[in-house]
Amino acid sequence: MPGTPRNPLVVVPALNEEASVEAVLTDLRRLLPDVPCVVVDDGSSDATATVAEAAGAVVLRLPYNLGVGGAMRTGFRYARDHGYDVVVQVDADGQHDPQYIPRLMQGLDDADIVIGARFAGVGDYVARGPRRWAMRLLARTVSTTAGRPLSDVTSGFKAMGPRAVRLFAHTYPAEWLGDTVEALVIAARSGLVIAQQPIQMRPRAAGQPSQGAGRATVYLLRAGIAVLIALLRPPAVVPPEGSFR
Ligand SMILES: Nc1nc2c(ncn2[C@@H]2O[C@H](COP(=O)(O)OP(=O)(O)O)[C@@H](O)[C@H]2O)c(=O)[nH]1
Ligand SMILES: [Mg+2]
Numbered sequence: 001m002p003g004t005p006r007n008p009l010v011v012v013p014a015l016n017e018e019a020s021v022e023a024v025l026t027d028l029r030r031l032l033p034d035v036p037c038v039v040v041d042d043g044s045s046d047a048t049a050t051v052a053e054a055a056g057a058v059v060l061r062l063p064y065n066l067g068v069g070g071a072m073r074t075g076f077r078y079a080r081d082h083g084y085d086v087v088v089q090v091d092a093d094g095q096h097d098p099q100y101i102p103r104l105m106q107g108l109d110d111a112d113i114v115i116g117a118r119f120a121g122v123g124d125y126v127a128r129g130p131r132r133w134a135m136r137l138l139a140r141t142v143s144t145t146a147g148r149p150l151s152d153v154t155s156g157f158k159a160m161g162p163r164a165v166r167l168f169a170h171t172y173p174a175e176w177l178g179d180t181v182e183a184l185v186i187a188a189r190s191g192l193v194i195a196q197q198p199i200q201m202r203p204r205a206a207g208q209p210s211q212g213a214g215r216a217t218v219y220l221l222r223a224g225i226a227v228l229i230a231l232l233r234p235p236a237v238v239p240p241e242g243s244f245r
Helices: 021-031 048-054 067-081 098-109 129-146 162-170 178-189 213-232
Strands: 008-014 037-041 058-061 086-089 113-117 158-160 194-198
Touching (some): 008 021, 008 067, 037 067, 048 058, 067 086, 067 178, 098 113, 098 158, 113 178, 129 213, 158 162, 178 213
Parallel strands (some): 037 058
Antiparallel strands (some): 113 158
């Protein structure tokens, strides 16, 4: 609903991002001083958690590595249990420019999930070869399920409204890329409205992406299979307001 007051929380999944997480949190605080940040440190072997705490974030430390999906589910549960009704996912590597967050959140007036989408007319992000084809096929599948064209279904930069927070606190796929494509399919099948906003993604500020190009392609294929399975399962029911678990 347009104009509804919101209580947003930024959730930052992080694995070994000591070199970039501080700048990400500083940027967020400068642009969105009233929005608290939770960093979900997923068994990092570096100083990510200490650096994030020193930068003023709440840090949730997972005892061992669960992957982005498991970390985000932790973030959604934290949001639900602490009265936040909007979650914005922002990566710890500096790729997600926080200046777009107000626009993503505005999109929640007419949608349950707003994806910050590369390839949607802004920026010059290009994926090549099999990766590009796999991404296109996944985008087409998700678009069909969602009933509207979505161009970037593997983007982690997203705003989730109240119904999505409740659904995802309850059901969020934990495997790699499950947190992107599969989560969108689950949401669409549960009747959630998914929209996108064009964004420009920045290069990683430091460190290494968690997957190289070859492995990324294999995982995209695996994501395709996960999506097929998600399509065969009965739709998940969105828990009603005020419910826990
Ligand atoms: N919690 C958690 N975060 C992760 C994991 N792997 C990557 N990340 C974080 O997820 C975000 C995106 O990861 P990245 O490797 O940059 O993926 P890419 O941008 O899709 O290439 C970054 O903030 C990473 O620190 C993980 O296993 N657990
Ligand atoms: Mg990245």
